[in-house]
Amino acid sequence: MHNHKALTIKKLGIDTYRENIIYMRSDCNVCLSEGFTALTRVVVHFGNESIIATLNVVYNELLKHGEAGLSIVAAQRLGVSDGDSIMVSHLQPIASMGLVRSKMYGNELNEAELNQIIYDISTGQYSNIELAAFITATSGNHLSLNEIKGLTSAMVRSGKNLEWNNQLIFDKHCIGGLPGNRTTPIVISIVAAAGLTIPKTSSRAITSPAGTADTMEVMTNVELSIDQMKEVVSKENGCLVWGGSVSLSPADDVLISVEKALDIDSEGQMIASVLSKKKAAGATHVVIDIPVGSTAKVRTKENAYKLISYFEDVADVIGLHVKCVITNGSQPVGKGIGPALEAMDVLSVLRNENNAPEDLKQRALLLAGELLELSENVEKGKGISKAIKILENGSAYKKLISICEAQGRFTEPEFAAFSLDVLAVQSGIVNEIDCRKLAKIAKLSGAPKSHKAGILFHSHLGKQINNGDVLFTIYAEAQGELNYALNYYKTQNNIIRIK
Amino acid sequence: MHNHKALTIKKLGIDTYRENIIYMRSDCNVCLSEGFTALTRVVVHFGNESIIATLNVVYNELLKHGEAGLSIVAAQRLGVSDGDSIMVSHLQPIASMGLVRSKMYGNELNEAELNQIIYDISTGQYSNIELAAFITATSGNHLSLNEIKGLTSAMVRSGKNLEWNNQLIFDKHCIGGLPGNRTTPIVISIVAAAGLTIPKTSSRAITSPAGTADTMEVMTNVELSIDQMKEVVSKENGCLVWGGSVSLSPADDVLISVEKALDIDSEGQMIASVLSKKKAAGATHVVIDIPVGSTAKVRTKENAYKLISYFEDVADVIGLHVKCVITNGSQPVGKGIGPALEAMDVLSVLRNENNAPEDLKQRALLLAGELLELSENVEKGKGISKAIKILENGSAYKKLISICEAQGRFTEPEFAAFSLDVLAVQSGIVNEIDCRKLAKIAKLSGAPKSHKAGILFHSHLGKQINNGDVLFTIYAEAQGELNYALNYYKTQNNIIRIK
Numbered sequence: 001m002h003n004h005k006a007l008t009i010k011k012l013g014i015d016t017y018r019e020n021i022i023y024m025r026s027d028c029n030v031c032l033s034e035g036f037t038a039l040t041r042v043v044v045h046f047g048n049e050s051i052i053a054t055l056n057v058v059y060n061e062l063l064k065h066g067e068a069g070l071s072i073v074a075a076q077r078l079g080v081s082d083g084d085s086i087m088v089s090h091l092q093p094i095a096s097m098g099l100v101r102s103k104m105y106g107n108e109l110n111e112a113e114l115n116q117i118i119y120d121i122s123t124g125q126y127s128n129i130e131l132a133a134f135i136t137a138t139s140g141n142h143l144s145l146n147e148i149k150g151l152t153s154a155m156v157r158s159g160k161n162l163e164w165n166n167q168l169i170f171d172k173h174c175i176g177g178l179p180g181n182r183t184t185p186i187v188i189s190i191v192a193a194a195g196l197t198i199p200k201t202s203s204r205a206i207t208s209p210a211g212t213a214d215t216m217e218v219m220t221n222v223e224l225s226i227d228q229m230k231e232v233v234s235k236e237n238g239c240l241v242w243g244g245s246v247s248l249s250p251a252d253d254v255l256i257s258v259e260k261a262l263d264i265d266s267e268g269q270m271i272a273s274v275l276s277k278k279k280a281a282g283a284t285h286v287v288i289d290i291p292v293g294s295t296a297k298v299r300t301k302e303n304a305y306k307l308i309s310y311f312e313d314v315a316d317v318i319g320l321h322v323k324c325v326i327t328n329g330s331q332p333v334g335k336g337i338g339p340a341l342e343a344m345d346v347l348s349v350l351r352n353e354n355n356a357p358e359d360l361k362q363r364a365l366l367l368a369g370e371l372l373e374l375s376e377n378v379e380k381g382k383g384i385s386k387a388i389k390i391l392e393n394g395s396a397y398k399k400l401i402s403i404c405e406a407q408g409r410f411t412e413p414e415f416a417a418f419s420l421d422v423l424a425v426q427s428g429i430v431n432e433i434d435c436r437k438l439a440k441i442a443k444l445s446g447a448p449k450s451h452k453a454g455i456l457f458h459s460h461l462g463k464q465i466n467n468g469d470v471l472f473t474i475y476a477e478a479q480g481e482l483n484y485a486l487n488y489y490k491t492q493n494n495i496i497r498i499k
Numbered sequence: 500m501h502n503h504k505a506l507t508i509k510k511l512g513i514d515t516y517r518e519n520i521i522y523m524r525s526d527c528n529v530c531l532s533e534g535f536t537a538l539t540r541v542v543v544h545f546g547n548e549s550i551i552a553t554l555n556v557v558y559n560e561l562l563k564h565g566e567a568g569l570s571i572v573a574a575q576r577l578g579v580s581d582g583d584s585i586m587v588s589h590l591q592p593i594a595s596m597g598l599v600r601s602k603m604y605g606n607e608l609n610e611a612e613l614n615q616i617i618y619d620i621s622t623g624q625y626s627n628i629e630l631a632a633f634i635t636a637t638s639g640n641h642l643s644l645n646e647i648k649g650l651t652s653a654m655v656r657s658g659k660n661l662e663w664n665n666q667l668i669f670d671k672h673c674i675g676g677l678p679g680n681r682t683t684p685i686v687i688s689i690v691a692a693a694g695l696t697i698p699k700t701s702s703r704a705i706t707s708p709a710g711t712a713d714t715m716e717v718m719t720n721v722e723l724s725i726d727q728m729k730e731v732v733s734k735e736n737g738c739l740v741w742g743g744s745v746s747l748s749p750a751d752d753v754l755i756s757v758e759k760a761l762d763i764d765s766e767g768q769m770i771a772s773v774l775s776k777k778k779a780a781g782a783t784h785v786v787i788d789i790p791v792g793s794t795a796k797v798r799t800k801e802n803a804y805k806l807i808s809y810f811e812d813v814a815d816v817i818g819l820h821v822k823c824v825i826t827n828g829s830q831p832v833g834k835g836i837g838p839a840l841e842a843m844d845v846l847s848v849l850r851n852e853n854n855a856p857e858d859l860k861q862r863a864l865l866l867a868g869e870l871l872e873l874s875e876n877v878e879k880g881k882g883i884s885k886a887i888k889i890l891e892n893g894s895a896y897k898k899l900i901s902i903c904e905a906q907g908r909f910t911e912p913e914f915a916a917f918s919l920d921v922l923a924v925q926s927g928i929v930n931e932i933d934c935r936k937l938a939k940i941a942k943l944s945g946a947p948k949s950h951k952a953g954i955l956f957h958s959h960l961g962k963q964i965n966n967g968d969v970l971f972t973i974y975a976e977a978q979g980e981l982n983y984a985l986n987y988y989k990t991q992n993n994i995i996r997i998k
Contacts, residue, residue, distance in 0.1 A: 013559035014522065017537040023513065037948060038514040039760070059571065060512035062561065072558065090983050093939075101763055105639040129760050132631035137638075140604040261538070261628050264600055440592075449536055484589050 011082045012062065012069035018257050019128055020044075020053035020077065022088065023062070023069035030088050031057065041127060044070070045087040046078045052091055052125050077124070096120045097130055103137040111150035118154040122251035131258040135269070143268030145310060149317045151268065155276035156318060158251045162199070162226065162282040164233075170198040170371055171283035173274050175290055175307075176208055176265075177297025179439045180457065181333040182342040183289065184212040185240055186349055186364035189396040190387050191371045192238030192403070198371075199233045201243035201281050203273075206256050206265050209442035209454055213242035214339040215346070218413045218451050220404035232406040240403060248280040249273070265297070267307065275314055275322075285321045285374045287367055291329030295435040298329065323370055327363060331433045331461050334360035338447035338454015341475065343413040350397040359460075365391065416452035416475040418482045422489060424469045428498040430459050437495045441474065445485035450477040459496055471496055510581045511561065511568035517756050518627055519543075519552035519576065521587065522561070522568035529587050530556065540626060543569070544586040545577045551590055551624050576623070595619045596629055602636040610649035617653035621750035630757040634768070642767030644809060648816045650767065654775035655817060657750045661698070661725065661781040663732075669697040669870055670782035672773050674789055674806075675707055675764075676796025678938045679956065680832040681841040682788065683711045684739055685848055685863035688895040689886050690870045691737030691902070697870075698732045700742035700780050705755050705764050708941035708953055712741035713838040714845070717912045717950050719903035731905040739902060747779040748772070764796070770809055778817050784873045785814070785821045786866055790828030794934040797828065822869055826862060830932045830960050833859035837946035837953015840974065842912040849896040858959075864890065915951035915974040917981045921988060923968045927997040929958050936994045940973065944984035949976040958995055970995055 007030060012023060022044055024031050036042060040055045053074050063069060068086065070078065080086060096116040103109055109117075117134065120126060126134065143151065172187050188200050202212035202222075216222050223245035224232070232239040244253045252273050259265055278286050288311060291297070292304045308324040315322040334345035334357035348356040349364065368390075369383030378386050390396050404410035438455065446453030456473040459465060474489075476482035489495065506529060511522060521543055523530050535541060539554045552573050562568060567585065569577065579585060595615040602608055608616075616633065619625060625633070642650065671686050687699050701711035701721075715721050722744040723731070731738040743752045751772050758764055777785050787810060790796070791803045807823040814821040833844035833856035847855040848863065867889075868882030877885050889895050903909035937954065945952030955972040958964055973988075975981035988994065 011559065012561060013557055014561070015525070015537040015556040015558060026514070038516040056570075057514040058512055059514060060510065062511060062513070071555075090979070093987075097762065101761075104635055104763065104765070127760070129627050129631040129757060132628040133635045133761050133763075136603055136632045136635035139636075258628060261626070262600075262632050263596070264603065266603070480589070488592075 006085045006087055007068040008066055009075070009080050009082060009084045009086055010063055010067040010069050014069070014071050016071040016073065018073055018254070019071065020051050020074035020124065021056050021071040022053040022074065023056050023058050024088070025063050025065065026057045026059050028065070041091040043089045043091050044074070044078060045089065046080050046084060049078055051078050054127060094120055094125050094130070100130070100134050100137055104133070108144055109147055109150065111153060114147065114150040115154040115157065118151070118158045118251045121254055122158040124254070128258060131255065132262060135255060135258055135262065135264070138268060139264055139266040141267070145313060148268045148271050148310060149314050151272040152276050152314050152318055155249050155251055155272055156279045159247050159249045159280055160226065161280050162248070164197065164199065164282045166197045168197065168285060168375065169283050170196045170374065171200065171278050171281065171286045172367055172371060173278065173286060173288050175270060175274070175288065175297055178291040178293070178329050179209060179332040179337040179435055179442065180335070180342055180345065181291060181363070182210070182212065182215055182346055183360065183364040183367055185216060185346045185400060186360070186396065187368045187371065188238045188240055189350060189400040189403070190364070190368040190390045192236060193390050193395040193399040194372060194386065195237060196371065196375050197233065198238040199229065199281060200238060200240050201246060201248060201277060202240065203243055203256065205448045206260050207263050209337050209439050209447035210339045210342055211448065212240070214448040214451065215342045216240045217242070218340045218343045219411055221408040224407060232403065236399065236403045236406050238399070238403060239407065241407065243277055243281070249276050252276065267310070271310055271314055275311070275318060275320060279318045279320055283320065286323070287370045287374065288322055288324045289327055289367055290324055291327045293329030293331070293435065296329030301326065321374070323374060325367065325370055327366070332435060332438060332457050333357070333363060335457050336454065337438065337442045337457060338445070338475065339451040340413040340416070341454045341456055347413070350391070350400055352392060352394070414452060416450070416477050418476045418479055420474050420482055420486060421470045422472050422474065424465045424467055424471050424498065426498055427467045428465060430461050430463045430465060430496060431499040432494070432497040433461060434495045437492055441485045441489055444481065444488050445474050445476040446478065446481040450481065452477055453481065465498055505584045505586055506567040507565055508574070508579050508581060508583045508585060509562055509566040509568050513568070513570050515570040515572065517572055517753070518570065519550050519573035519623070520555050520570040521552040521573065522555050522557050523587070524562050524564065525556045525558050527564070540590045542588045542590050543573070543577060544588065545579050545583060548577055550577050553626060593619055593624050593629070599629070599633050599636055603632070607643055608646055608649065610652060613646065613649040614653045614656065617650070617657050617750045620753055621657040623753070627757060630754065631761060634754060634757055634761065634763070637767060638763055638765040640766070644812060647767045647770050647809060648813050650771040651775050651813050651817055654748050654750055654771055655778045658746050658748045658779055659725065660779045661747070663696065663698065663781045665696045667696065667784060667874065668782045669695045669873065670699065670777050670780065670785045671866055671870060672777065672785060672787050674769060674773070674787065674796055676934070677790040677792070677828050678708060678831040678836040678934055678941065679834070679841055679844065680790060680862070681709070681711065681714055681845055682859065682863040682866055684715060684845045684899060685859070685895065686867045686870065687737045687739055688849060688899040688902070689863070689867040689889045691735060692889050692894040692898040693871060693885065694736060695870065695874050696732065697737040698728065698780060699737060699739050700745060700747060700776065701739065702742055702755065704947040705759050706762050708836050708938050708946035709838045709841055710947065711739070713947040713950065714841045715739045716741070717839045717842045718910055720907040723906060731902065735898065735902045735905050737898070737902060738906065740906065742776055742780070748775050751775065766806065766809070770813055774810070774813055774817060774819060778819055783820060785819060786869045786873065787821055787823045788826055788866055789823055790826045792828030792934065795828030800825070820873070822873060824866065824869055826865070831934060831937060831956050832856070832862060834956050835953065836937065836941045836956060837944070837974065838950040839912040839914070840953045840955055846912070849890070849899055851891060851893070913951060915949070915976050917975045917978055919973050919981055919985060920969045921971050921973065923964045923966055923970050923997065925997055926966045927964060929960050929962045929964060929995060930998040931993070931996040932960060933994045936991055940984045940988055943980065943987050944973050944975040945977065945980040949980065952976055952980065964997055
């Protein structure tokens with residue numbers, strides 16, 4: 001920390017999402033004496049705190065002499081307000097980027113090296129460009145099993161680790177890729193009602209129209225502190241919160257925001273992301289749902305078996321017991337695709353309504369059954385029947401409402417203001433569904449950022465469709481997004497193939 | 500182009516370097532109706548022009564209702580000023596990013612696919628994150644020979660192609676990695692004086708403290724239009740201009756800015772970058788200087804031979820005749836490292852001064868000799884002696900001055916205001932030099948952005964050094980940068996090893 005000079009913070013109110021930007025005048029004496037120019041990476045100091053930021057240079061009267069601005073996220077992270085005095089200094093070159101470059105050249109990274117990279121990422125030292133390079137260099141099949149193990153351990157180490165009083169802590173995870181597959185709230189409700197401890201932390205969507213945290217946020221608060229989360233679990237055996245708000249794997253949260261921008265979510269990164277979060281959350285026993293289908297994330301059984309063996313090997317290294325379950329990934333699950341629409345499906349199953357989506361119900365029961373059997377309180381083969389009982393007698397529904405209320409509120413999901421029916425232009429049987437393109441329509445309609453946006457799906461495989469029937473309904477919170485989703489649909493063939 | 504509404508441009512004057520940013524109010528009706536949030540990628544329309552930009556949302560009174568701001572580069576590219584009326588619409592997903600993702604998974608891209616990617620990059624459709632992903636996915640040894648051929652052809656196609664009246668057009672290139680190796684201005688002066696047509700376009704530094712364009716800019720104007728460049732060449736046989744200003748390979752210029760941020764410059768990208776620029780500049784015969792040394796870009800002779808065979812194969816596909824020359828890359832060339840300091844070395848050689856750096860002179864003569872022999876006007880083996888004659892009788896110096904004057908000015912280089920001698924702390928013989936770390940010191944001192952910054956090097960291999968002798972002098976245009984360079988030096992061992 002040499003050569004920094006004081007500047008006064010002027011609130012500019014610019015939202016750059018997650019990127020720290022500092023705005024300084026082109027004729028600012030700090031810029032001139034330090035040789036800073038646009039895109040220089042600098043350290044901004046306030047009291048004992050500091051953040052790394054990228055410089056944007058201002059050429060007019062937005063800022064007076066001696067003033068500097070910060071993007072909203074940067075001001076929050078540094079904890080400064082209007083009028084506070086900050087100092088700015090050069091950023092020393094980030095040594096771990098040399099390791100990322102080495103990875104680009106095909107060299108295997110060891111655990112200590114992955115630790116260095118993940119530490120620097122979790123402390124906000126990488127720019128978005130550098131994050132994109134790390135993600136790309138470790139994407140596809142570029143991570144060896146040893147590297148995935150090292151990355152997972154590094155990610156566990158990068159954040160907080162929760163501790164629980166119980167010896168057995170359960171968890172479940174779906175690797176995703178299947179629109180509408182929102183079993184988690186149902187599974188947690190069933191097994192928590194059965195007395196298992198299952199403190200569930202979920203992510204927001206990476207490349208899909210909704211993550212469990214997005215869906216739960218429609219019904220309750222998901223941004224809980226660790227203390228609040230522990231209180232909920234001690235009262236209800238389970239919770240349904242957003243993992244990011246409890247800082248279990250801060251590096252993962254940073255990586256996910258760039259993976260989303262690149263629309264990638266590759267195997268090694270996924271395994272490390274999933275298992276590190278489970279371990280950090282204190283889990284001991286985890287059921288993992290792996291949907292397999294031609295347009296799901298895992299396309300063949302062979303790929304699924306390879307993935308399962310990786311999951312088991314890495315879990316072993318970090319001391320987790322995992323049970324992987326292959327499920328059918330050939331079509332959307334339930335009717336809703338998008339946060340609020342999926343919440344409606346969840347409630348419909350838990351309320352044992354007549355028109356509740358049977359496919360979603362059966363999948364949730366299967367996974368809940370596996371968890372109950374892992375607990376060893378339930379005999380092998382008897383898990384599902386116990387789960388059915390807890391669901392059908394209303395205990396699971398009561399448990400969800402109790403969990404939501406313990407988290408601060410229960411809110412009934414609602415439909416979006418704008419909607420549009422997409423109609424069949426021929427008759428026949430639904431023969432094939434492109435889940436990826438369907439998910440894309442839901443995303444273009446605004447999901448997950450717009451909670452009520454998405455798709456209500458009416459044309460599952462094998463259904464008889466008549467010309468003019470509603471195939472699905474698009475929901476959006478703004479007319480522009482509705483048109484945008486529809487325009488994409490019109491350019492595509494065979495999203496729903498009728499024969 | 501649907502759903503866009505007019506907004507009025509308010510000049511904010513924010514410099515984001517090369518990234519197009521649009522600033523819109525959080526409660527702007529376009530944001531609300533289109534569902535735009537921070538980091539949404541949008542299309543900004545003005546008359547018949549449009550650019551793609553990333554949204555930053557403003558939460559206070561920087562902008563009034565109905566106003567939007569653009570970063571300086573975005574306003575320039577779109578050609579708008581204060582008060583102009585723009586429209587904003589959704590960006591359709593960029594199809595070629597799917598190909599980049601496919602490359603991440605190890606799939607080979609064909610020429611048509613590489614064309615699509617390079618077209619989208621050259622028209623500014625990729626964000627910095629997406630560019631970083633493409634660069635990383637094609638870095639290291641991830642490009643096959645066929646892909647390098649395809650990438651090279653795509654880059655030739657992405658920009659303008661110069662045409663010349665002469666049948667034979669000469670060019671030279673050094674792949675870099677050796678600080679101070681500024682032979683180009685000397686070589687061009689010699690061969691242009693000999694009557695060969697050599698319209699030289701050079702790049703600015705990618706990861707080094709100076710590119711030839713940076714050095715030439717100290718002495719003359721390098722940002723010439725194609726017409727201006729042609730006029731200079733028709734008068735003087737040669738020119739020394741910046742390639743970026745004549746748009747020969749616009750995709751390459753975009754890629755280089757991100758490669759620089761990542762500090763990488765890998766083989767396949769380098770071959771495509773070099774040969775596409777030569778081809779687009781209309782060259783038919785090219786000499787390529789490949790310095791080999793333990794801390795140079797190419798570290799062994801074996802790597803050099805592989806690189807040469809790639810250069811020859813790719814050149815063949817696009818119809819170029821190349822001659823690669825392996826040179827010694829074990830230490831800096833000349834005394835200066837940094838734009839102005841290298842310009843001083845160049846002038847000293849051309850002026851035949853007594854203390855002119857002999858190593859720089861010999862390298863320039865070798866390369867000029869190879870070019871003269873390629874022309875077939877000079878007998879095999881007689882190239883160097885002809886080059887010596889042209890250099891030593893002053894014709895080459897006169898040619899450089901004429902070229903500079905034809906480009907608009909000749910300016911004598913000057914030393915920077917701040918400097919500091921780094922002294923030896925032991926006596927002995929200089930045994931090994933870490934060129935990479937030396938280059939890093941020059942970069943930390945501000946080169947190439949600060950033209951006068953850099954290093955004057957006094958301790959070449961084999962020199963007898965006494966305790967307290969000046970090993971090198973650091974120059975900087977600001978005290979902060981001088982300290983920054985010095986602080987880095989203090990943390991390093993063995994940049995200059997004395998035995």
